[in-house]
Every structure is written in C-alpha cells, then in structure tokens.
Amino acid sequence: MNTVTSQWKAVDIFTQIREHEQVVFCNDEKTGLKAIIAIHNTTLGPALGGCRMYPYVAVEDALFDVLRLSKGMTYKCLAADVDFGGGKAVIIGDPRKDKTPELFRAFGQFVESLNGRFYTGTDMGTTPDDFVHAMKETNCIVGVPEEYGGSGDSSVPTALGVIYGIQATNKVIWGSDELHGKTYAIQGLGKVGRKVAKRLLEEGADLYVCDINEAAVEEIVSYGKKLGAGVKIVHGTEIYGTDADIFVPCAFGNVINDDTIYVLKVKAIVGSANNQLLDVRHGQMLREKGILYAPDYIVNAGGLIQVADELYGPNKERVLQKTKTIYSTLLHIYSRAEADHITTIEAANRFCEERLQQRSRRNNFFTHRKRPKWDIRR
Numbered sequence: 493m494n495t496v497t498s499q500w501k502a503v504d505i506f507t508q509i510r511e512h513e514q515v516v517f518c519n520d521e522k523t524g525l526k527a528i529i530a531i532h533n534t535t536l537g538p539a540l541g542g543c544r545m546y547p548y549v550a551v552e553d554a555l556f557d558v559l560r561l562s563k564g565m566t567y568k569c570l571a572a573d574v575d576f577g578g579g580k581a582v583i584i585g586d587p588r589k590d591k592t593p594e595l596f597r598a599f600g601q602f603v604e605s606l607n608g609r610f611y612t613g614t615d616m617g618t619t620p621d622d623f624v625h626a627m628k629e630t631n632c633i634v635g636v637p638e639e640y641g642g643s644g645d646s647s648v649p650t651a652l653g654v655i656y657g658i659q660a661t662n663k664v665i666w667g668s669d670e671l672h673g674k675t676y677a678i679q680g681l682g683k684v685g686r687k688v689a690k691r692l693l694e695e696g697a698d699l700y701v702c703d704i705n706e707a708a709v710e711e712i713v714s715y716g717k718k719l720g721a722g723v724k725i726v727h728g729t730e731i732y733g734t735d736a737d738i739f740v741p742c743a744f745g746n747v748i749n750d751d752t753i754y755v756l757k758v759k760a761i762v763g764s765a766n767n768q769l770l771d772v773r774h775g776q777m778l779r780e781k782g783i784l785y786a787p788d789y790i791v792n793a794g795g796l797i798q799v800a801d802e803l804y805g806p807n808k809e810r811v812l813q814k815t816k817t818i819y820s821t822l823l824h825i826y827s828r829a830e831a832d833h834i835t836t837i838e839a840a841n842r843f844c845e846e847r848l849q850q851r852s853r854r855n856n857f858f859t860h861r862k863r864p865k866w867d868i869r870r
C-alpha cells in the first residue's frame with residue numbers, strides 16, 4: 493500500500509496545487525476527452541474562466557498551464573471588480589483536428605458535475621459555437637452566441653480592453669494616448685489579435701504581424717492594403733526583435749522569458765495573452781531594461797467583464813463602460829509601481845491582494861446552495 497502511494501507521488505501533486513481549492517481531471521474514453529479544470533479561489537463567487545484547447549505534449553504542461561491560468565483569473569476578477577472567483581479549464585487536443593460536438597458535450601457534463609462552482613466559455617483554441625454543444629449539458633456556460641442567450645463573442649471587449657491598455661501606455665510614455673504614428677508588433681491574429689490589428693490599422697498605425705495561420709495573416713495584410721497602412725509579416729521568433737514601439741502578444745503565454753528579453757527592443761508590452769511573464773523576475777528584468785509592462789490580467793479583462801455581466805442579463809453599454817475602466821486601472825498601476833519603486837506586475841498583484849483581503853472579511857469558500865444569485869440562465 494505504502495509503495496503504491498509513494499510511486500504516485502501524490503504529495504508532489506498536492507504541493508503543486510497548494511494554492512488551489514480544487515483540481516478536477518476529466519477523462520471520457522468514448523469521446524477522447526482529456527481535460528483539467530482548476531478552481532483557484534472562490535472567495536468572491538463561483539470560479540469563472542475560459543476553456544483552452546491545446547495539443548499539450550505532456551499532461552504536466554497542461555497542469556502547469558491550467559494552474560497558472562486559473563490563478564490569473566482570481567487576480568483578473570479582483571482587478572476588474574467582478575463577483576466571481578478564479579478558475580480555468582484546458583482540453584488536451586488539437587483544435588484544428590480533435591473537436592467534435594460529443595467532446596464538448598462530455599466536457600459540459602464535467603462542468604455540470606461541479607454544481608455551479610465553475611463557469612466557463614472560450615479561450616485560445618475554442619469558439620463560442622463549441623460551447624453551444626457544452627450548454628446542452630450544463631447551464632454553467634458563458635459567452636455563447638447571442639441567439640443562444642449568451643453575451644456573444646467575448647473577444648470583442650477583450651480586444652477593446654487591449655486598445656485601452658495601449659492608449660494608457662502611450663499616454664505614460666509619449667504623453668498622448670493617440671494610437672497612430674506608432675508601430676506595433678502583434679503576435680497571434682486569432683479572435684483577439686485580429687481585432688486589435690484592425691483597430692490599430694484603422695487608426696493609422698503600422699504593424700508587424702505573425703501567426704502560424706497563413707489565412708489570418710493574409711486577412712490583416714489585405715485589410716492594411718485597403719487602408720494604405722504598412723503591414724510587415726514576420727515569422728516565428730522574429731516578432732521579438734523588431735524595431736516596433738510596442739509588442740502586442742495575443743497568442744500564448746510565457747513569451748517574456750530569458751531568451752526573449754534580450755532581443756526585445758520595444759518601449760512597452762501590452763497584449764491579451766494570459767501569463768506573458770514566465771516568472772515574476774522577468775518583470776524586474778523588463779523594468780531594468782526600461783520596457784514598460786502592462787500586466788496581462790489588467791489589460792485583457794474585457795472578455796471577463798462581458799461574461800461576468802451575464803449575471804445581470806447581458807447589457808452591452810454596461811460592459812462597454814466597465815471595459816473603459818481598464819484605462820484608468822492601468823494608469824493607477826503604472827503610477828503605483830513608479831511611486832513604490834516596484835515592477836508593474838508587483839504593483840498589480842498588491843492591488844489585487846489588498847482587495848482579496850478586504851473581501852475575505854465578508855466572503856469565504858463558495859458553495860452554490862449558500863448564494864443562489866449566481867443562477868445564470870437557470
């Protein structure tokens with residue numbers, strides 16, 4: 493008995509998930525679903541966070557990702573001042589090949605089994621339509637298309653939030669929040685990145701773009717041509733070394749690391765990708781290099797703001813107004829970092845941890861029975 497237990501290294505797992513309330517491994521042989529749901533903290537309310545689909549090479553990579561992403565959601569909810577906690581899900585699979593309606597229905601069943609402790613919707617590799625299948629099994633789905641009663645594509649406000657983040661950053665560095673006259677290097681032209689790219693082109697900015705999806709790149713190049721704007725295509729890691737003013741990561745996480753920091757020449761980093769810094773020490777390295785870093789979870793909260801708003805019945809104007817606050821929150825974080833001589837990510841984390849302490853005095857661990865106001869669409 494003891495030998496088996498030690499072989500499983502269960503203690504290591506509990507060390508890895510020590511900051512989390514609950515981690516659920518979901519396995520369905522019939523549909524091939526292999527997913528992990530991580531609930532980080534439910535002090536503010538049930539956990540909320542999108543579901544990523546990615547062909548992780550190892551289960552450990554998927555676990556690492558979902559633990560960091562779900563923790564990030566707790567901070568994002570605190571910063572955006574919404575009544576939800578932090579959670580996230582990952583499905584191990586290739587979004588280009590492995591999606592089936594049955595897979596998403598099986599995922600929906602696992603979400604339902606959590607009895608209202610976890611709400612989910614889209615993230616990298618998934619779309620609102622995928623969750624139309626999942627919502628046949630559970631009401632705990634957000635961000636489905638409007639014709640299905642959801643608030644629609646959450647990447648619209650996410651992209652808008654990124655634009656507010658860039659404006660606040662431009663204001664701090666160049667004294668004006670105008671978007672034109674600058675060059676932006678955008679990594680990833682998916683749901684969020686392509687909307688950010690189009691808006692920047694409409695404002696008269698120049699772009700470097702890269703995506704492994706050639707059709708997505710072509711769409712932005714044609715859009716740029718139509719507007720007479722400059723769009724240069726770069727490939728793979730070339731995106732880190734361009735002479736752009738701002739790097740806009742809108743694909744995957746951990747892009748700011750020991751390898752990339754030395755090649756970055758930009759003045760600032762503002763993008764939608766979750767967990768851009770591989771480690772907090774990379775925030776310090778950016779500071780030493782004079783690169784202003786807009787904390788990811790402050791800037792990319794637009795989607796969260798929209799899906800959390802479904803609690804009250806979706807209202808586009810309310811979402812728009814709340815998304816606008818990303819501009820002032822980011823300015824506040826920048827000035828706090830400056831005043832306290834700390835990195836912007838440390839300033840953002842402190843801001844959120846103070847809020848969590850205040851809320852902990854009145855809330856605690858979430859159980860659905862205790863607080864039924866979270867009955868979205870029930």
Ligand SMILES: NC(=O)C1=CN([C@@H]2O[C@H](COP(=O)(O)OP(=O)(O)OC[C@H]3O[C@@H](n4cnc5c(N)ncnc54)[C@H](O)[C@@H]3O)[C@@H](O)[C@H]2O)C=CC1
Nearest residue numbers: 616617646647650680682683684703704743764765766795
């Ligand atoms: N969709 C949303 O509302 C939100 C998204 N985010 C984050 O923003 C990021 C982008 O999200 P979405 O646009 O929804 O995802 P998406 O899956 O629609 O787009 C990601 C894009 O990145 C591209 N990509 C993948 N590998 C690449 C590589 N090696 N080099 C260049 N491009 C690559 C993909 O081809 C795809 O076009 C993710 O990190 C996500 O977690 C954060 C908050 C909300």
Ligand SMILES: O=C(O)CCC(=O)C(=O)O
Nearest residue numbers: 541542613614646795796
């Ligand atoms: O954008 C969404 O649909 C949910 C929020 C989320 O998962 C995120 O902000 O990463």
